[in-house]
Amino acid sequence: MRQIILDTETTGLDPNQGHRIIEFAGLEMVNRKLTGRYLHLYMHPERDIDPDAERVHGISLDFLADKPKFRDVAAELCDFIADAELIIHNAPFDVGFMNAEFNRLGLPLVEKQCAQVTDTLAMARDAFPGKRNSLDALCDRFEIDRSNRTFHGALIDCELLSEVYLWMTRGQDSLMMDIGYGEGGEGGGAQGFKFERKPLTVLAPSADELAAHQEYLDSLDKSVKGSCLWRSIENPPSEQPA
Template identity: 75%
Template structure:
């Protein structure tokens, strides 16, 4: 399965209020292995950046002065995300911004473009109810090194989120066994037949039999008669006579 670990940075919190994406990063993962393919672009938003947002990600409008508008990179973003399953921490936030940007340039929304969305924040809340589940807290919980993360940046956050996601889903791989077809097993699509080895029977020693008999004698004495286990033995012996 092709998955994209994705993160964005924005000018503010609400796309409905005209806030825009200023950074997009995505890392490609196929069958739980990072492929090395990635997307990382900075985008000029054509508007101011809220001071609170800038304090979080450290991206200024001056830094973005020579960066492309979203329309110029939309086709690259669309191609990279198409048909992939997205893995996002607090997915409604990023998906809302992506859909707003896509709508401006005529790209289909995430629900049509992608194979699905996994929200790792929702996953974390299910696994660790009542605990802090932001990315920093999850890195600490899974002992993931985040020493290089001084500010929120989309690319470093994707790298950390990939490790967090793999840690949270470890053990969910397929339980199907890999069968080596080079060792004489059926390769024509028919049913595979395995020969069951006979069970090894270990008989008790004379000392073990004597100890067992002594235990039954003690039980007979305790119940002042024949104990249940000795009755079963006698019944089996009788049926075989």
């Protein structure tokens, strides 16, 4: 199945209040490989952009002055997402806006056009309960470089989300994971969480560190007028000479 890593930027937070999509980005993935095919669109919203939203994504109405309206690019967008699985971080937000746009034009809703929608935010909350699970937090958790992410632009967010998604689903069919462009790679769905952990680095103490440790234990022995608890941990009764 084709997968589309998808993100949008909008004029505000609520499509029910008339807010509109101003940027759409989607990256195509097949067999856990980005194919190099993508769709990136800017759209004039035919309304103002909330200042708070503009501070997040950095897109101004002046920048969008010569951009097409959503109705002008709707067919291209629908063709791109048709029959694919959509991978979206906080999917209800983006799907809600897309459905509002489609509804204005009398087009089928996302759920009718696509095979399924996978919400990586819900996946992360299941995998890391009680932790921060924003895209930034997940990038930090998986050590994904986000140094080029000045604003929350849709295309750069898709690139980051593609790496986050592969990390979160690695090991479903194989412990191997390839990130890149082209054909090949291991297949995998969007359920389950099996992570391949990096091997731990074990550092042996130096002779000086061992000596300092013994001196500290000697001082503990003196303070308790006997053998400190750490001695019994290092030398449990079964290991002590008879």
